[in-house]
Amino acid sequence: MSILPPRTSPSPLPGPASAGDFLRSSLQLDPTRKISSHQSPWDADLWQAEWRVFFRDEASDPPVKETILRVEFECEKIRCELVDLRGVRLTAETFQVTRVQHVSGENRLIQWTVSGQPKPIARLMTDQTGGILLLRTNLPEQLGFAGGRHDLTSITESDPA
Secondary structure, eight states: OOSSOSOOOOOOOSSOOTTOHHHHOSOOBOTTSEEEESSOGGGOSOEEEEEEEEEEOTTSSSSEEEEEEEEEEOSSEEEEEEEETTSOEEEEEEEEEEEEEEEOSSSEEEEEEETTOSSOSEEEEEOTTSOEEEEEEOHHHHTTOOOOOEEEOSOOBOOOO
């Protein structure tokens, strides 16, 4: 039995809907990018996740831009950076973690809470073998992107370099 609610999708945003979800939402996540750990996923000190992010900037041409959101989860902090497709950093932000909670059972749940947030900013669930089942976060909203909660449910694991 999962302690997390069913999969959710981004909240609808105001704006033109004629071009479909791609333009209606200022943020879309590609859950197939990658997630890896620098140790065994069961007891990692550092988790990395990467998403492809589409956002609308009416002042630019084209108005929809594709970038990469990279996130590193550690016990003391969460680092985020938004880079363009050439690897140039557009913005970066670090969140200080006030609490990391581990809940063990049939599956393992790790929750990160940051200063000023009553609820966890990110939740990572693994099975007993260390396989990653779910990464749920609202970090895109913390970086100024509109949307709802976003689930990373299809994951490609890779070994650290």
